[in-house]
Amino acid sequence: MAMPVSGVPTETPATQAPELGSARALGRIGRAVRLNRKATIGAVLLAIFILIALFPGVIAHDSPTQDAYAPQLGISTAHLLGTNHYGQDLFAQLVYGTRNVLIIAFVVGLATTTIAVLIGVAAAYLGGLADSSLNVVTDVLLVIPLFPLLIVIAAYAHGGTTLVLIAAITLTSWSYTARQLRSQALTLRNRDFLEAARVRGERPLYIILVELIPTMTSLLVAAFLTNALYAVLFASSLQFIGLGDPNTVSWGTTLYWAQNNAALQTGEPLWAIAPGFLIAALGAAFALLNYAFDEIGNPALRPVRKVRKKKGNEERAGK
Amino acid sequence: MRYALRRLGFFVVTLWIALTLNFLLPRLMPGNPALAMMSKFHGELSPKALNALEILFGVNTKESLLSQYFGYLHQILTGNFGTSLSQYPASVSSVIGSAIWWTLGLVGIATFLAFVLGTGLGIVSAWRRGSKLDSVVPPTFVIVSAIPYFWIAMVLVLIFGLTLHWFPSQGGYYVTTDTPGLNFTFFQDVLNHAILPAVSLLIATIGTWILIMRNTMITTLAEDYVRMARAKGLPNRRIMLDYAARNAILPNLTGFAMSLGFVVSGAILIEYVFNYPGVGYMLLQAVSSEDYPLMQGLFLLITVAVLFAILVADVLTALLDPRTRTAS
Numbered sequence: 001m002a003m004p005v006s007g008v009p010t011e012t013p014a015t016q017a018p019e020l021g022s023a024r025a026l027g028r029i030g031r032a033v034r035l036n037r038k039a040t041i042g043a044v045l046l047a048i049f050i051l052i053a054l055f056p057g058v059i060a061h062d063s064p065t066q067d068a069y070a071p072q073l074g075i076s077t078a079h080l081l082g083t084n085h086y087g088q089d090l091f092a093q094l095v096y097g098t099r100n101v102l103i104i105a106f107v108v109g110l111a112t113t114t115i116a117v118l119i120g121v122a123a124a125y126l127g128g129l130a131d132s133s134l135n136v137v138t139d140v141l142l143v144i145p146l147f148p149l150l151i152v153i154a155a156y157a158h159g160g161t162t163l164v165l166i167a168a169i170t171l172t173s174w175s176y177t178a179r180q181l182r183s184q185a186l187t188l189r190n191r192d193f194l195e196a197a198r199v200r201g202e203r204p205l206y207i208i209l210v211e212l213i214p215t216m217t218s219l220l221v222a223a224f225l226t227n228a229l230y231a232v233l234f235a236s237s238l239q240f241i242g243l244g245d246p247n248t249v250s251w252g253t254t255l256y257w258a259q260n261n262a263a264l265q266t267g268e269p270l271w272a273i274a275p276g277f278l279i280a281a282l283g284a285a286f287a288l289l290n291y292a293f294d295e296i297g298n299p300a301l302r303p304v305r306k307v308r309k310k311k312g313n314e315e316r317a318g319k
Numbered sequence: 320m321r322y323a324l325r326r327l328g329f330f331v332v333t334l335w336i337a338l339t340l341n342f343l344l345p346r347l348m349p350g351n352p353a354l355a356m357m358s359k360f361h362g363e364l365s366p367k368a369l370n371a372l373e374i375l376f377g378v379n380t381k382e383s384l385l386s387q388y389f390g391y392l393h394q395i396l397t398g399n400f401g402t403s404l405s406q407y408p409a410s411v412s413s414v415i416g417s418a419i420w421w422t423l424g425l426v427g428i429a430t431f432l433a434f435v436l437g438t439g440l441g442i443v444s445a446w447r448r449g450s451k452l453d454s455v456v457p458p459t460f461v462i463v464s465a466i467p468y469f470w471i472a473m474v475l476v477l478i479f480g481l482t483l484h485w486f487p488s489q490g491g492y493y494v495t496t497d498t499p500g501l502n503f504t505f506f507q508d509v510l511n512h513a514i515l516p517a518v519s520l521l522i523a524t525i526g527t528w529i530l531i532m533r534n535t536m537i538t539t540l541a542e543d544y545v546r547m548a549r550a551k552g553l554p555n556r557r558i559m560l561d562y563a564a565r566n567a568i569l570p571n572l573t574g575f576a577m578s579l580g581f582v583v584s585g586a587i588l589i590e591y592v593f594n595y596p597g598v599g600y601m602l603l604q605a606v607s608s609e610d611y612p613l614m615q616g617l618f619l620l621i622t623v624a625v626l627f628a629i630l631v632a633d634v635l636t637a638l639l640d641p642r643t644r645t646a647s
Contacts, residue, residue, distance in 0.1 A: 038458055140333045143629055147584030148602065148621045149340070155606040155614060156348040233467055237588055240469060241603055255469075259592075269477050276470030283465030291461045 033292065042288030049282055053099040062092035064249045084271045085261045093254055094275055100162060100250035101282060104235045107166050109228030112174040113220060119174070120181030121208055124189060138182070141175035150234060154243035161245045165235050173230055177223040184216055222293035229286035236279045251275040326633040330626055337622045341615050342391050346377050346384075368402040375401050375612060400619070401612035405605065411616040415598065419620070421491055422597030425513055426586045429520035434575060436521075437528025442564045444529065445536035446555075457533060460526025468585035472519040472592040479515060486515050491596040516593045523585050524578075531574050532567065539567040569640040576632030580625045 033039040052059060069083045084090055123134040153168045154160045160168065188194065197207045213220075238244055239252025242260075246253060258264075258272035374390050382390070400411035444453045480488025487493070492508045539545065540563050548558045587599030594600060598617055605613040 038461075136332065139329065140336050143333055143580065143626060144337055144340075145580035145583050145621055145625050147580075147587065148618050151587075151602065151606060152341075152344060152614060152618050155609075155611075156344055229465060233465075236467060237469065237584075240467075241588070241591060242607065264473060264477055264481060269481075272473055273470075273477065276467060276473060280462075280466040280470055283467070284462045287461050287465035288458075291458070 033289070036292045038288045039292035042285045042290075042292070045281060045285035046289065049098055049102060049285065052095055053102045056096045056099065060089070060092035060095040062089035064088065064093040064096035082268075082270060084258070084268060085263070085266075086257075090254075090271060090274065093249065094251065094278060097250040097254060097275070098278075100248055101232055101236065101252070101279070104162060104166055104169075105228040105231045105282070105286070108169050108173075108231035108235075109224045111166070111170040112227040112231075113177060113224045115170070115174040116177035116181055116223060117213065117220070120178035121185045121212060123178075124182045124185035125204065125208055125212070134178075135182075138175045138178050141172065142179065146172050147234065147237065150238060151241075151243060154238055159243055159245055160238060162248060162250075165238060165244060166231075169231055169234050173227065173234070177227060180219065180223065181216065184219055185212060188212060188215060218293055222290055225286045225290040225293065229283055229290065232279060232283050232286070251279050322637045323634050326630055326637075330630045333626055334623065337619065337626075338392065338395060339388075341619060342388060345611065365408070368408065371399060371401045372612060375615065395619070400616040403605075403610055403613045405608040405610040405613065411612050414613060415601070415616055415620055418596060418598050418601045421595060422586060422590070422599060425516055425590075425595065425597060426520065426582060428513075429517040430524065430579075430582055432517075433521050433525040434528055437525040438532045438568065438571065440525075441529045441532025442536055442559065442567075445533045445540065445567075446559045446563070448537065448540075453533075457530060460529050463522065464526040464530075466523070467588070468519065468523045469588040469592050471522050472516065472589045475515050475519050476592060487512050488515055489594045512595075516589050516595050519589050519592075520582070520585060523589075524582055527578055527581075528571075528575075531571050535567040535570055536563060539563045542566070569636060572632045572636045572639075576629040579628045583621055583625060 033043050065088065069089060082090055084093075119134055119138065123131045123138075149172055150168055153172075154164065157164050157168075194207060194211055197211050202211075235244070236250075236252035236255070239248070239250060240255040240259065242256050244250070244252055244256070246256060252275070254275040255272060258268070258275070261268075261271075263269065263271040371394065374387070374394050377384075377387050377391075398412065400415075403409050403411050403414045406414050440456060444456050447453055476488040479485045491512050492505065542563075545558060545562050548562045553562075583599075586597070587602060589595070590597045590599040591603050598621065602614060602617045602621075605611075605617060
């Protein structure tokens with residue numbers, strides 16, 4: 001499982017000039033992805049996975065669940081990754097399994113980020129008692145070890161269908177982002193452009209949605225990516241240890257059956273290694289994109305670059 | 320002092336919320352899952368053990384939720400976590416006691432090594448910003464941090480355990496040929512079994528330390544006192560270690576404590592792959608055998624351990640770093 005990389009979440013300073021609209025910010029992000037090699041690799045990887053998830057039937061011509069073949073066939077042109085203990089085509093299983101992981105990643109990523117925005121920005125904007133109480137909830141969730149908590153929840157739910165996994169992960173893992181967004185919103189709260197909106201007599205909801213949130217676009221994108229990455233790792237891990245629905249077609253479930261049949265020890269290593277590799281690759285796609293946005297959103301890296309810049313071009317490209 | 324007290328207060332509140340979660344979860348789930356578990360073991364349990372379990376899970380009781388809650392809190396705070404069902408009649412505490420040392424040793428050593436090595440690499444990487452080292456190390460570990468812990472463990476099992484046969488890849492010691500005891504062969508056996516799990520955990524977590532340290536170090540290097548040290552013509556090594564790293568390392572203590580939860584989560588999965596007889600493996604076994612008292616006890620133990628580590632790190636930071644005292 002990845003850990004949050006920036007050590008002290010409260011110290012995220014204002015990232016960009018507030019007058020930037022969200023469209024321009026998105027344009028900036030698009031340009032950054034093109035210019036940054038890490039981000040480009042991440043984006044391409046992610047695009048490939050999305051295509052596979054959308055059209056699995058085009059790529060794999062076998063059924064992911066049918067025990068149609070002889071068990072433990074080796075690698076061949078008919079079975080790119082061989083067949084497993086049950087005679088299922090492993091390649092087809094992994095291709096069809098992509099959709100489940102991506103759905104979890106995107107739904108959890110969006111849902112956690114939305115909850116985090118609501119709670120973080122509300123806390124910062126409202127201040128006072130609302131802020132303190134929301135803060136306690138956020139801080140508590142931040143320090144309770146999430147994975148054991150998810151294990152307990154999934155155990156009581158008697159194994160999680162995809163929906164249960166999504167709900168459990170979403171409800172437990174929004175706190176880190178909420179904290180980041182709160183401190184970001186706090187630094188912006190007393191800026192002139194917000195004051196101007198208040199003087200114009202705009203309602204708080206309008207100010208938050210139209211004035212405040214667009215200034216945090218790059219932070220939101222980064223938060224989405226981080227949360228999607230966690231979702232992939234958490235959900236696959238839960239499925240791997242048998243707390244998912246064992247009939248779902250997904251990478252984690254494939255791993256579960258591989259582990260159940262001691263695939264590593266009985267000479268079918270691909271059965272366990274291949275799905276794990278795909279999880280790592282999808283995770284890496286999110287992480288690489290996120291690393292790029294971290295560089296955009298964290299100006300702490302910038303002043304140093306000016307001071308110690310020697311090979312300027314390379315580093316400017318890495319911005 | 321006030322800071323430490325506030326952190327202590329937070330510790331207590333969080334602990335209380337964790338306890339409450341433990342109380343509410345089985346009761347909120349549709350069809351109290353503990354009911355099935357209890358009926359399965361009915362007749363095998365002594366009345367006293369049964370009663371303790373009824374209080375833990377709210378079965379067969381006509382009491383209000385609130386008085387159940389106080390009964391539950393009272394029982395937990397007096398150290399009674401119930402009876403393990405899968406290892407009846409052993410109490411949950413004694414079952415956990417047999418597993419905890421394995422995890423403490425494994426996680427403790429791996430985390431310490433990851434922290435020291437990672438921080439060191441982070442320092443050098445930030446100091447030589449733009450060098451070859453700095454352009455390779457951070458992106459590599461960004462990718463590594465996205466790899467599921469258990470996959471690293473599987474790959475190590477496959478390569479060093481099953482293919483090269485360098486190290487044993489299952490269990491904590493040779494159960495059939497070795498008996499636990501304070502002798503050299505047993506010690507060596509345990510060490511041999513711990514190497515692959517520890518290295519898995521090390522690989523999985525070291526990236527975080529590198530990246531955290533590198534980022535803080537970069538910020539610190541821009542400070543005036545570092546420029547001052549350069550202007551004075553101090554040797555580079557001294558600026559790097561005594562001026563920059565020394566100030567950059569303290570905020571990381573908090574990050575260190577915060578990510579312990581992730582380390583513990585990772586250890587659960589790694590123990591699972593290696594069948595390592597620690598707390599994480601036990602937790603998953605408790606789940607699969609529907610031994611809910613043991614599962615709850617382990618969840619509480621893990622939570623308390625992580626919270627305690629955070630508290631220690633917070634207090635340490637406050638003691639060592641005057642900046643946090645004035646800031647709060």
